[in-house]
Amino acid sequence: MSTLATRIDGPVAVIGDVHGQTDELETVLSRLRQLPDFERRWLVFIGDLVDRGPDPRGALEIVCDLQESHPRTTVIAGNHELAMGGALGLMPTPDYAEWNTRWVRDYLSESTFESFGVEHGDLDGLRAQLTDRHVDLLSGLPWCVEHPEFLFVHAGLDPNTPFPMQLRILRQRDFTLNRPPWLCSKSFVSAPVPQDCPVAVVSGHVHVPEVSIQPKRILIDTTGGEAGDLSCVLLPEKKVITSGVEQRPRRPQPVAAGQSSGGEKSWWKFW
Numbered sequence: 001m002s003t004l005a006t007r008i009d010g011p012v013a014v015i016g017d018v019h020g021q022t023d024e025l026e027t028v029l030s031r032l033r034q035l036p037d038f039e040r041r042w043l044v045f046i047g048d049l050v051d052r053g054p055d056p057r058g059a060l061e062i063v064c065d066l067q068e069s070h071p072r073t074t075v076i077a078g079n080h081e082l083a084m085g086g087a088l089g090l091m092p093t094p095d096y097a098e099w100n101t102r103w104v105r106d107y108l109s110e111s112t113f114e115s116f117g118v119e120h121g122d123l124d125g126l127r128a129q130l131t132d133r134h135v136d137l138l139s140g141l142p143w144c145v146e147h148p149e150f151l152f153v154h155a156g157l158d159p160n161t162p163f164p165m166q167l168r169i170l171r172q173r174d175f176t177l178n179r180p181p182w183l184c185s186k187s188f189v190s191a192p193v194p195q196d197c198p199v200a201v202v203s204g205h206v207h208v209p210e211v212s213i214q215p216k217r218i219l220i221d222t223t224g225g226e227a228g229d230l231s232c233v234l235l236p237e238k239k240v241i242t243s244g245v246e247q248r249p250r251r252p253q254p255v256a257a258g259q260s261s262g263g264e265k266s267w268w269k270f271w
Contacts, residue, residue: 004067005074006142006171011037012235014044014152014218017078017204019225020053020111024243025062028232031241035234043070044145046204047078047154047183052108052225057115064133077141077173078154078205079184083107088127090139092175108225143182144170147199149236155181155205156188156217163197189219202233211240 013032018025032038049063050056066073077085084107085091086099093099103109104121113120116129130138144167145152157166158181170182181188189206193216200216207224211231222231222242229244 004140004142005042005072005145007146008042008044008072008074009148011041011237012044012147012150013041013232013241014046014202014220014235015232016046016220016222016230017048017225018045018053018059018230019048019051019080019223020056020059020115021223021225021230022055022058022062024223024230025059027243028230028241029062029066032232039070041072043073044152045075046152046202046220047076047141048080048204048221048225049075049078050084050109050112051080052111054111055115056112060134060137064137067137074145075137075141076145076152076154077143077183080107081138081141082180082183084109084112085138085141087123088130090135094176094178097178143173143180149199150202151197151199152202154183154203155185156191156203157182157193157197157201158185158188159191159194161194163194166194193217202235213238
């Protein structure tokens with residue numbers, strides 16, 4: 001399987017935390033395939049394909065299939081992939097990170113084991129059920145994807161650390177870190193980007209009631225893996241596609257309270 005792209009250009013569809021919600025993901029993908037520029041648009045998954053939701057294995061399968069059928073597909077690591085990969089020995093995480101116990105205990109990983117037909121906590125049994133392409137995907141996930149106008153990173157950036165320094169660590173994937181904040185920190189969601197950050201930062205990780213689009217910050221995890229519609233943002237258009245039932249286009253709440261734009265019902269939200 002080809003290496004996941006870490007530097008992309010052109011139109012993007014960035015998909016929020018899937019967490020095994022395959023029905024919602026299939027709905028979003030079906031709507032994306034109706035776009036006239038679908039074949040040349042990058043699909044970027046923001047991380048957290050596994051745990052919590054009903055079918056993590058199915059989510060991995062869908063993404064692996066997309067890598068083959070739609071080469072402009074890439075995925076960044078979420079904290080759940082880091083925990084799973086560390087627990088199963090798919091990446092060189094240090095022993096002091098204790099992912100083998102932390103993932104089983106703290107990450108609502110029951111659904112991941114169940115989707116592979118393995119008893120919860122049986123790490124050896126789960127590792128044996130992974131296919132080669134599951135292993136390739138999980139072990140090779142980058143920590144960020146760069147675009148001339150955007151940076152895609154699961155949890156966001158530290159507002160108090162220079163942008164070039166953070167980008168260097170993200171590119172290198174420093175597995176010696178016990179809990180990499182760019183994958184794990186919840187505080188980055190409400191924090192501003194570093195002053196020297198030249199692009200808009202797009203992230204998931206923390207459940208928000210609806211997609212938030214601000215000049216330098218875009219938040220897209222609208223389910224938390226538990227409830228709500230899965231969201232996808234088209235960039236640079238700043239349009240949102242969801243897995244929900246038809247709804248009227250409207251302006252976003254985050255920048256300014258919007259008014260309904262009326263018109264025909266659609267699964268688009270116009271930003």
